[in-house]
Amino acid sequence: MGLEITARLRAFLFAVSLAVAVGQQAQAVEFKALTIKVGYGAGGGYDQSSRLIARHLGRFLPGNPGIVVQNVPGGGSLKLTKMLLSSEPADGSVVAAISEAMFYAPILDPKNANFDPHALRWIGSLVDDAAYCLTSKSSGIDTMDKFVHSDFLIGSSGKSSSTYVFAALARNGVKAKFNIVTGFDGTADIELAMQRGEIAGVCGVQNYVLRASPDINTIGVFGRSADGSAPSIADSIVDPTERQAADLIQSSLHIHHPLVAPPGTPKETLDALRKAYSEMTKDPAFLADAQKLEQIVAPTSGEAIDRLVTEQLKAAPEVFEAARNLVK
Amino acid sequence: MDLILTAIAEMAQPFRMLMLVTGVFAGLVVGVVPGVGGLFAMALLIPMTYGMDPYAAFALLLGMGSVTTTSDTIPAILFGVPGSVGAAATVLDGHAMAKKGEAARAFGASYSASMIGGVFGALVLALAIPVMRPLVLYLKTPDFFAICAFGLSIVAILAGSQPLKGLAAAMLGMLASFVGIDQIAGVERWSFGQIYLWDGLPVSLVFLGLFGLPELASLLLRGSIQGSAERPSYAGMRQGILDTLREWPLVLRCSAIGSLLGAVPGIGIAVLDWIAYGHASRRPGSGPKFGQGNVRGVIAPESANNAKEGGALIPTIAFGVPGSASMSILLGAFVVHGLVPGPEMLGKNAAITVSMVLSVAVANIVGAVTCLMLTRQLARIAQVSASILVPLVVTFIVIGAYQTNMSAFDFLLVILVGAVGMAMKELNWPRSAFSLGFVLGPALENYFFLAYQISGWSWLKQPLVLVLLGLAVAGVVRQTLSWIRARGRAGALPLALPDIAMGAILTVLGIAALVTAAAGFPFEAAIFPIITASFLTLFSLLTTVQTVWRWRSPTAIAVAAPEAAGEWQPSGGPVMKGNIAVIGLCLALAALVLLTGHLAATFVFVAGSIVALGSRSLKTPLAVAAGATLAIYALFDLLASQPWPTPWLAALLRLP
Numbered sequence: 001m002g003l004e005i006t007a008r009l010r011a012f013l014f015a016v017s018l019a020v021a022v023g024q025q026a027q028a029v030e031f032k033a034l035t036i037k038v039g040y041g042a043g044g045g046y047d048q049s050s051r052l053i054a055r056h057l058g059r060f061l062p063g064n065p066g067i068v069v070q071n072v073p074g075g076g077s078l079k080l081t082k083m084l085l086s087s088e089p090a091d092g093s094v095v096a097a098i099s100e101a102m103f104y105a106p107i108l109d110p111k112n113a114n115f116d117p118h119a120l121r122w123i124g125s126l127v128d129d130a131a132y133c134l135t136s137k138s139s140g141i142d143t144m145d146k147f148v149h150s151d152f153l154i155g156s157s158g159k160s161s162s163t164y165v166f167a168a169l170a171r172n173g174v175k176a177k178f179n180i181v182t183g184f185d186g187t188a189d190i191e192l193a194m195q196r197g198e199i200a201g202v203c204g205v206q207n208y209v210l211r212a213s214p215d216i217n218t219i220g221v222f223g224r225s226a227d228g229s230a231p232s233i234a235d236s237i238v239d240p241t242e243r244q245a246a247d248l249i250q251s252s253l254h255i256h257h258p259l260v261a262p263p264g265t266p267k268e269t270l271d272a273l274r275k276a277y278s279e280m281t282k283d284p285a286f287l288a289d290a291q292k293l294e295q296i297v298a299p300t301s302g303e304a305i306d307r308l309v310t311e312q313l314k315a316a317p318e319v320f321e322a323a324r325n326l327v328k
Numbered sequence: 329m330d331l332i333l334t335a336i337a338e339m340a341q342p343f344r345m346l347m348l349v350t351g352v353f354a355g356l357v358v359g360v361v362p363g364v365g366g367l368f369a370m371a372l373l374i375p376m377t378y379g380m381d382p383y384a385a386f387a388l389l390l391g392m393g394s395v396t397t398t399s400d401t402i403p404a405i406l407f408g409v410p411g412s413v414g415a416a417a418t419v420l421d422g423h424a425m426a427k428k429g430e431a432a433r434a435f436g437a438s439y440s441a442s443m444i445g446g447v448f449g450a451l452v453l454a455l456a457i458p459v460m461r462p463l464v465l466y467l468k469t470p471d472f473f474a475i476c477a478f479g480l481s482i483v484a485i486l487a488g489s490q491p492l493k494g495l496a497a498a499m500l501g502m503l504a505s506f507v508g509i510d511q512i513a514g515v516e517r518w519s520f521g522q523i524y525l526w527d528g529l530p531v532s533l534v535f536l537g538l539f540g541l542p543e544l545a546s547l548l549l550r551g552s553i554q555g556s557a558e559r560p561s562y563a564g565m566r567q568g569i570l571d572t573l574r575e576w577p578l579v580l581r582c583s584a585i586g587s588l589l590g591a592v593p594g595i596g597i598a599v600l601d602w603i604a605y606g607h608a609s610r611r612p613g614s615g616p617k618f619g620q621g622n623v624r625g626v627i628a629p630e631s632a633n634n635a636k637e638g639g640a641l642i643p644t645i646a647f648g649v650p651g652s653a654s655m656s657i658l659l660g661a662f663v664v665h666g667l668v669p670g671p672e673m674l675g676k677n678a679a680i681t682v683s684m685v686l687s688v689a690v691a692n693i694v695g696a697v698t699c700l701m702l703t704r705q706l707a708r709i710a711q712v713s714a715s716i717l718v719p720l721v722v723t724f725i726v727i728g729a730y731q732t733n734m735s736a737f738d739f740l741l742v743i744l745v746g747a748v749g750m751a752m753k754e755l756n757w758p759r760s761a762f763s764l765g766f767v768l769g770p771a772l773e774n775y776f777f778l779a780y781q782i783s784g785w786s787w788l789k790q791p792l793v794l795v796l797l798g799l800a801v802a803g804v805v806r807q808t809l810s811w812i813r814a815r816g817r818a819g820a821l822p823l824a825l826p827d828i829a830m831g832a833i834l835t836v837l838g839i840a841a842l843v844t845a846a847a848g849f850p851f852e853a854a855i856f857p858i859i860t861a862s863f864l865t866l867f868s869l870l871t872t873v874q875t876v877w878r879w880r881s882p883t884a885i886a887v888a889a890p891e892a893a894g895e896w897q898p899s900g901g902p903v904m905k906g907n908i909a910v911i912g913l914c915l916a917l918a919a920l921v922l923l924t925g926h927l928a929a930t931f932v933f934v935a936g937s938i939v940a941l942g943s944r945s946l947k948t949p950l951a952v953a954a955g956a957t958l959a960i961y962a963l964f965d966l967l968a969s970q971p972w973p974t975p976w977l978a979a980l981l982r983l984p
Contacts, residue, residue, distance in 0.1 A: 044656070048660055051374075051375060079526050082523055153781070160514060181778065182777075183778050186656075188648045191648075196468055196469075292666075293663055
């Protein structure tokens, strides 16, 4: 009798401990609620892709959490990146959509040297795509040769924006003569100034609608263009160190619209996020929703981003120096 | 004609009308709550439109966007707290009217002006459809700069009875707008290493502090919004509507200002509001002075800010360049529904464009009528005891401020700006001039550098630029002449000693800004701050010297124009006590929110402060606190669900 009770008790205790163990297991990768913080204001491209992800990612995460989007604009997502590296909880409750250029921000700007890009936990990125230099037909700049040797204006938004970084890369890389106008309010504003004839063109954009327009010349491409029709701008860079620096900068084009978790996020949590992200990008409902938004989906996995970032950051100090000078 | 009929037929479908009305009600709620702008609400609404057809989607979005500027008047008139940045100018005369027992009249005037303005804006949009693209292409970057410069010249009109102080206040506002990472050189200006300040001081927060908190102090001292026991009535409302109709030329002029400036990217609603107010204050008409409850001061900004929506749609539809911040979110909706801004919107999709015009017009009418129906109930609030109202309004201001960035700095900033606002109000440094400088500063600087980078100085020869700059100079000269003529006619002036202190502080601040800008910023980032800081130093120094002179020789007469427009009136009673009480209340609530989270804090704070302010029973405070907590929960957790930071107490308890 006593023995029976003991046996039952044992069985019960075993069951309890098993349940606890299983519970703990489940708890480690169980998501209750997830916030996607976006390093840009409401309404922009990052905001749009983040809200798209927020509508779908939860379905693929253990626990099917509700996902909310919060905008934390500032310094072209540098503000959010710094917050992520210092104060955001690393328990899988917060992930962030930041600029892909953040991984080399400490290299391009010594002021940011206090943050370590290796510490970011990459979940995945949505867009792997080339960027272009475009001019208006009316500007008369229609060949790479004229692009290099003529005097004209290229429009850009802030100094840390891709429209500035790639314009500067083109200008300093191929020793072109054009000037860069900064301070436009986004690419639509730049486009309008092109139509008004105030500036000749823009660099670092992926805009398909614009490229399809009969009033636009495609001058060159950063990265590889889908149809190979546009000449690569980096190929025209002669100096090998500068060439490597240009590759460093344009490598970010492979990991456009990335999602990252704070440093210190447990491996199980990160793995669950990566797995869910990768499943989501193959999901028909997600893809249909993305197509509706004209959102390109050409994902890169978190592991691949890790490799790319590690590889690029291994470069020699003089390459970093050259990169700094190229985007000035 | 066929097009219009098609659009009307499309819009008449019940579901689309339902969406329009839903949007209008959402917009009215968003407008009433301080700190929550249409921008944020629009970002929340867009995903809901994915499943709809474009007509229904834009009916919902434009319905909401069109009427936030109708209902944001409600807290502006009642409490002096702008419901959104577009209502700041309405505070000055609208709240003054409420204090005199004319809340119903102010509401009547403002809603009817909003409605006419909104429909006018829709009309402008409709008329612009065929000529939209050439129209937008005609305006070049230097023209935008000239428009901003013209806008800034309105400061001269807003400068009030002591013009030097007005000009100094405008410079202070501009200087404050330069805080953060600059657009041209990408350097940090006066951000003191704080990430919080990178994007500058949030406009909504600054306006909440500047206008909202100082009015609360005087409300606390008066006991209720209106002193007299006069019952609010439909007669007052009718009178307000008649005021608007009588002032129809003003309504149309200000609607034109709103819709035309609304079409200029970078000129936000906060700017055109003040420009319309300044325009109206030039001819005050009969009735009280501007700033002391002149109904024209309500009609002008209200017609302008509702007309803006129609104008802002012009560049959005024609080129995909957002005419305002909320339009950039609306652009997201264009993409979702497969619409490409540009020629298609005027050809293949013209029916949708026309339906947008209809949505804006109908939304404005529905919004205004709804508000008018609520007026009598709302005007009654003017008689509720301040000991209940002040805690409630403080709650909405402080929590509204907190949800801007969810940072303790939000509290700090709103309270600090509130204290500055109190000092400015007491000592006759016009807050209106500060506001205009603050909202125009960044656009002015950015357009100048764009124009300069594009065409050096040659843009100064463009005809439209010459006309606008000429008008600006003429306005300033005319105003200066009237100041000189008014010299020697002294009106009532604030106490000398605190005024000297304020002038001296601003002088020192100007010099400090000048030195740090000259020494620390690269040339492009430094030039505007240096010019602004120099003027600030000059004007503050002059006014300080003037006040010292007045203080030393009481018989000497200072420069003052008693008949000039001004928001200042001598305040009686222990104002300082009221100000300190309001700041104390804000601090208490801020601490509670950080410790216990926004819901528990609301309950404890509202109940506690109603008791502290002298409620005899316990039932009222508890009931009001429960209601307030529910309202905050419904707004910030259900309607606009967002992740609130973990309260400190909860974080402490969770520790092992």
